[in-house]
Amino acid sequence: MxxxxxxxxxxxxxxxxxxxxxxxxxxxxxxxxxxxxxxxxxxxxxxxxxxxxxxxxxxxxxxxxxxxxxxxxxxxxxxxxxxxxxxxxxxxxxxxxxxxxxxxxxxxxxxxxxxxxxxxxxxxxxxxxxxxxxxxxxxxxxxxxxxxxxxxxxxxxxxxxxxxxxxxxxxxxxxxxDDVTAYFTETLVFIGFMLLVPILYVANFYFRYKRYKAATPWSIQDKVVVITGASSGIGEALAYEFARQDANLILCGRKVDSLAKVAKECKETCGAKNVTIQKVDVTSETDVMRFVASLEASHNKIDCLVLNAGVSMGETLESVEDFELIKTIMDVNYFGATMLAFNSLPLLKNAEKPRIVVNSSLAGIIPVPFRTGYAGSKFALRGFFESLQNELIDDNIFITMVYPGVVKTDINKNRLGDNPKALDFSNAMPSDECAKIIVDGTVQGKKEIVFTATGKLGRLMEAAGPSGISNEVMAHVGDELQHD
Ligand SMILES: NC(=O)c1ccc[n+]([C@@H]2O[C@H](COP(=O)([O-])OP(=O)(O)OC[C@H]3O[C@@H](n4cnc5c(N)ncnc54)[C@H](OP(=O)(O)O)[C@@H]3O)[C@@H](O)[C@H]2O)c1
The missing domain is CATH 3.10.620.10 (Protein N-terminal glutamine amidohydrolase, alpha beta roll)
Structure with a gap:
């Protein structure tokens, strides 16, 4: 040479x-x-x-x-x-x-x-x-x-x-x-990405393990557990699951009669010793302030705050008659949850390794159609609580975001709007099964619980970034993906 x-x-x-x-x-x-x-x-x-x-x-x-x-x-x-x-x-x-x-x-x-x-x-x-x-x-x-x-x-x-x-x-x-620079840059990015995937995978595993170590051991027995929207559906099933593990339960909702029935079941069938009910409309600041004050007086701490109360819709934005519908959904799902969390922070800080459980929905990570207001409120919850988690992690306060698929509850009945499209419950998960998964994840201090294979795929697609694909897919999904 x-x-x-x-x-x-x-x-x-x-x-x-x-x-x-x-x-x-x-x-x-x-x-x-x-x-x-x-x-x-x-x-x-x-x-x-x-x-x-x-x-x-x-x-x-x-x-x-x-x-x-x-x-x-x-x-x-x-x-x-x-x-x-x-x-x-x-x-x-x-x-x-x-x-x-x-x-x-x-x-x-x-x-x-x-x-x-x-x-x-x-x-x-x-x-x-x-x-x-x-x-x-x-x-x-x-x-x-x-x-x-x-x-x-x-x-x-x-x-x-x-x-x-x-x-x-x-x-x-x-x-x-074409500009060869763009071509080679793309090639380099691709190679970099391929190298990055295993590194990210290992890092993800490590951080999950670190969080698990920090969050556990944690047992439900005698813990002060507050559940909003406990009068029916997933909230009710959660009450029974926490009751079976002997939590000190405070159940909230607007329907006092229904709450009383759930409390009775918690005690008589599930064996809980301490169950109280509170009439709380989560959209009412007065209700929320009064509720937190009463909790302070009775327990002076919250070990586990389950933010479950929620309402849904089932129609295109175009067919919504009155924008108040969107505002109401936001009031209940987003402001209801965040206002209670905000006012509960001092009581959470009085507990050891407390939990905040946020019941979002697959519609909070996958933009399914006919749910604009609902998806908006659930996406917003994720932003709020993921940010809050980063603020609170050094205080050992663990927030679990929950993204259920279709769960058999009264949600069809309670849906807002003039002509909401009903959820197809043919493949719905029973609410007690859903509650068990949520409670297990809460004990483990999981960062998030994503339900169903479709949900997990959606989450992966979202993380991988091809929003074009996910939007295209979601725009044409059938009833199977009409999550609440
Ligand atoms: N079912 C599903 O397929 C599904 C899927 C994913 C996520 N989710 C979520 O799961 C949560 C529970 O829904 P669900 O399916 O169990 O429906 P549900 O049976 O209709 O329960 C809704 C609960 O929210 C409470 N609630 C509504 N507005 C309230 C307010 N202003 N103040 C206080 N409580 C209020 C209701 O209690 P009162 O009427 O007594 O106030 C009720 O207990 C919701 O956040 C929903 O978005 C459900």
Whole structure:
């Protein structure tokens, strides 16, 4: 192999096509050697890290530029650019990263023609005419040797620089139509992403384990557990599950009769010793303040605050008659939960490793149709409580976000709006099964509980970022995904 320290090569500034021609000749074997012309229709291509630059970042807007690409045994590729301030030769990826940045203007997008070096040596002929000014002087002194020519070609430099396909190009190379920088950047991003996935996976596992260690051991027995919306559905089932594990229960809702029935069941069937009920409308500040004051007086702490009260809808936004519907949903689901959490913070802080359980919905991570107001309120809950979790983690307060799928409850009956589309309960999860999963996750201090395979897939798709796909899928989902 020849000595390629660039000082020893034939080099004339501003005649890169000829410099590269001599460089090709210096290679003994040309099997994996390619000449790369870079230009565009506007004859304006930016290349960074150029010796001729007057700027600190080495940018030069060339009319064209020529470099050599050499594929090595190790399958890596080296770039030989006699005008670069980078190493000579330079690793392809470093060269692309440093020299092929992108100016945000299409007139500067680069195009590339790649020609096997062997072909180049056979057909290239110098054309120095474009370097001569009108007065006959040179823009840059020409090489001291005679112009290169072959038996077949003279003055054919323009054919190499011309980046319009099918113009004299088919015989000796091909043009990459897109900006190759974007292509290689995407490749690098992809490789980086593939490396990142296992690292993220391990990191995720580690942080989950760390959280689990911090949150447990934690037993429900004798814990002060407050459940909103405990008069029916998931809240009611949660009351029974906590009761079976001997929690000290405070059940809230607006329907006192229903609450009384649930409390009785908790005691008589589930064996709870302490169950009280409180009439609380979570949208009423007066109710919430009075409730928290009474809790302070009776227990002076909350070990577990279950924010479950909620209402839903089931129609397109267009068919909503009165925007009050959206406001009401937000009032109950979002402000109801956040107002109670806000006022309960001092009591939570009086407990050891307290929990806040937020009953959101798959509609809080997957934008299912017919639920604009509902999905909005549930998405908002996630933002609020994930942020709050980051504030409270050093206080050892653990927030569990719960995203159930379709659960068999009274939610169809309680749905707001004039003509809500009913949830299909044919594949619904029984509420006691749902409650068991929530309570187990609460004990473990889980960050989130996502129900159903579809929900988990949706969460993954959302995390992976192809929102285009998830929106497309969700826009066409059937009843199966009409989660509440
Ligand atoms: N069922 C599902 O498929 C499903 C799926 C995912 C998530 N979720 C969520 O689970 C939670 C419970 O719903 P569910 O299915 O069990 O429906 P549900 O049977 O209708 O229960 C709703 C509960 O919320 C309470 N509530 C409503 N407005 C209230 C207010 N202003 N103040 C206090 N409490 C209020 C109700 O109690 P009062 O009427 O006594 O006030 C009731 O106990 C909701 O947050 C819902 O979004 C349900």
């Amino acid at each position: 020849s000595d390629f320290s660039n000082e020893k090569l034939i080099y004339t500034p501003c005649y890169c096509e000829e410099n590269v021609y001599h460089l090709c000749k210096a290679f003994g074997k040309l099997d994996d050697v390619y000449v790369c012309f870079i230009s565009n229709e506007n004859r304006s291509i930016p290349i960074w890290k150029q010796r001729a630059s007057k700027f600190p970042d080495g940018i030069v807007i060339w009319d064209y530029h020529v470099i050599l690409l050499v594929k090595e045994m190790s399958n890596s590729t080296k770039v030989y650019d006699l005008d670069t301030t980078l190493s000579f030769p330079c690793d392809f990826s470093i060269y692309v990263q440093e020299s092929f940045k992108t100016l945000d203007d299409p007139q500067y997008y680069r195009k590339y023609r790649i020609i096997p070096a062997e072909t180049y040596l056979k057909i290239f002929a110098s054309d120095r005419s474009h370097m001569i000014k009108k007065d006959g002087t040179w823009y840059a002194s020409p090489p001291i040797y005679s112009p290169i020519s072959t038996s077949e070609s003279v003055n054919n430099l323009p054919s190499f620089i011309n980046m319009i396909e099918n113009v004299d190009s088919k015989d000796f190379g091909f043009v990459l139509d």
